[in-house]
Structure formats: C-alpha cells, structure tokens
Amino acid sequence: MVISIGFGCSLDASSRGPFGPEDPETPVPKAQLPDQPPSTHILQFAGDDLAGHYKPKMVGAVSDTAVKRSTNASAVLTENEVAALRKAAESDRRVTALLGSRWAFIDADRIPPEGKVSFGCCRHMTGQTRLVYYSYSQNVAVEVYMKETNLLTVLRLEGYQPPEGEQDVQRGIELAKADSRLAGKVEQLQGHGLLMQPDRGFFRNDPGYAHRTIWITFSEGQDGDPKYWAVVDLTEDKVLEAGQEPPRS
Numbered sequence: 336m337v338i339s340i341g342f343g344c345s346l347d348a349s350s351r352g353p354f355g356p357e358d359p360e361t362p363v364p365k366a367q368l369p370d371q372p373p374s375t376h377i378l379q380f381a382g383d384d385l386a387g388h389y390k391p392k393m394v395g396a397v398s399d400t401a402v403k404r405s406t407n408a409s410a411v412l413t414e415n416e417v418a419a420l421r422k423a424a425e426s427d428r429r430v431t432a433l434l435g436s437r438w439a440f441i442d443a444d445r446i447p448p449e450g451k452v453s454f455g456c457c458r459h460m461t462g463q464t465r466l467v468y469y470s471y472s473q474n475v476a477v478e479v480y481m482k483e484t485n486l487l488t489v490l491r492l493e494g495y496q497p498p499e500g501e502q503d504v505q506r507g508i509e510l511a512k513a514d515s516r517l518a519g520k521v522e523q524l525q526g527h528g529l530l531m532q533p534d535r536g537f538f539r540n541d542p543g544y545a546h547r548t549i550w551i552t553f554s555e556g557q558d559g560d561p562k563y564w565a566v567v568d569l570t571e572d573k574v575l576e577a578g579q580e581p582p583r584s
Contacts, residue, residue: 412464417443423484424466430479430489435472437572439502442467446480463487467497469547474570496530499549503569504528507549511565516577517553521563524553531566546570552580 412420420443424430446463466479476492508526511517531550533541547569552561565577 412443412445419484420464420466420481424479424481424486427486427489429486430468430477433473433475433477433489433491434468434470437471438477439469439471439500439506439569440466441469441476441497441500441503467500469497469500469503469569471547471570471572474546496532496547499528499530503530503547503549504551506569506572507551507565507567510567510572510574511551511553511563511577514565514574514577516574517563517565520579521553524562525556525559527552527554527561542566542575543568543570548575 421440425434443464443466446465448463462483464481466481468477468479469475470477473491476495476497478490478492480487480490504527507528511526512521529550529552531543531548533544533546533548535541535544543566549567549569551565551567553563554561560583561580563577563579566575567573568575
C-alpha cells in the first residue's frame with residue numbers, strides 16, 4: 336500500500352509546483368494609457384420641484400431633451416380643475432368643521448379605479464379625486480374625496496404627516512423672517528422648506544414633536560449654501576429655534 340501511494344504521488348510530482356500545477360502563463364495584452372486622464376463628473380442638481388427641493392441629475396442619464404415621456408392629459412388635474420374642486424370642498428360645512436380656523440392645502444390628485452381599468456386610457460373614467468389638507472388648528476391631516484365637484488366623504492388621518500405643501504413652506508418662511516433672531520438678516524435671501532419630524536425622547540420629547548414642524552433655510556439663490564435656519568412649529572404658529580449656519584470651508 337505504501338509503495339502504491341508513493342508511486343501515485345510521484346506520477347504528478349514533475350508537473351506540480353509549490354502552489355499547484357505549473358500551467359503556462361496566459362498572455363495579457365498591454366493597453367496604452369491615455370495621455371489625459373478622464374474628466375470627473377460634477378454633481379449637478381435640477382431645481383424643478385414646486386416645493387423648492389433639488390434633485391440630483393443621474394450620472395450617465397439621457398438628457399431631458401432626448402427623451403420625453405408622454406403624459407395622459409385626462410389623468411392630470413389642471414390648475415382650473417384644482418381651483419374648482421377646492422372651492423366646492425372649502426365651502427362645505429363638513430370640511431370647514433374639520434379644518435378649523437388655521438389650515439393649509441397640500442395636494443390634489445385623481446383616484447384611479449380599482450381593477451384592470453386602472454391601467455391605460457380608462458383610469459380617469461371614475462372622475463373621483465382626493466384633496467389633502469392639514470389642519471393646524473386640529474393638528475391633523477384631512478382628506479376630502481369628491482366625485483367631480485360633489486363631496487363624497489371627509490376623513491381625519493390621525494398621526495399622518497403628508498409631505499410639505501407650498502402653503503406650509505410659505506408660512507414657515509413668513510414666521511422665520513419675523514423672528515427676532517433672523518429679522519433684518521434674511522430679507523435678500525431665498526427661503527426653502529422641508530418637513531421634519533422631531534424625535535420622541537425617553538424622558539422629554541424634542542420641541543415640535545407630533546406637530547406640523549418644518550425646517551426652513553435661507554440661501555443666496557437656488558444653489559447657494561444655507562446661511563440661516565429656523566425650526567418652525569406650524570401647529571403652534573411659532574418659531575422654535577433659529578440661528579446662523581456656521582461658515583463652510
């Protein structure tokens with residue numbers, strides 16, 4: 336048995352190296368390096384959001400002028416349609432009772448029907464729309480469902496914070512500009528707003544917790560770095576904190 340094992344190993348010994356079989360090297364062609372290194376991609380932003388947000392342009396994406404997505408015009412609410420829906424909803428007592436004295440309109444959209452007709456050209460046939468509000472007085476989101484200009488139902492959405500609307504941002508900017516810590520410093524700057532949710536603490540919650548709270552910044556134009564900031568509690572209609580951004584190197 337010992338002789339056979341040694342003989343078997345010796346058959347392979349001449350073709351083996353310390354790390355395995357000694358195969359011939361694979362020829363790898365050498366490529367000439369370019370004279371100039373490739374240019375780095377500069378991150379650019381597209382400021383086309385109505386609420387003042389900035390979306391980064393994707394690297395390698397096709398330009399906007401090269402590809403245009405077709406839009407189903409019948410599935411989009413026009414400004415006149417939104418205005419008519421708001422007028423009908425905001426004159427209804429059921430809606431005004433939930434909104435209270437201080438509120439903001441957030442958004443409106445069509446509701447696609449359930450089932451297969453939600454795809455393609457038939458999705459707009461139901462004529463149902465949804466309007467979203469936020470009541471500062473009641474500190475609650477309110478959804479209004481309508482069939483054309485006829486109100487169907489009104490719902491309170493406890494604990495729900497819809498995305499910030501244009502009126503949220505404008506009210507936050509107004510309160511921040513009037514605050515003594517920022518008054519006279521931000522009139523020539525452009526304001527921006529982003530909804531925020533203060534944390535719930537173990538012993539004490541952060542100021543503005545469970546309220547409609549928005550983060551306001553002021554900068555020089557769309558692309559400038561923030562110069563000043565403010566935390567605005569829209570439910571209480573007051574500025575919680577405000578200050579100047581530290582200089583950036």
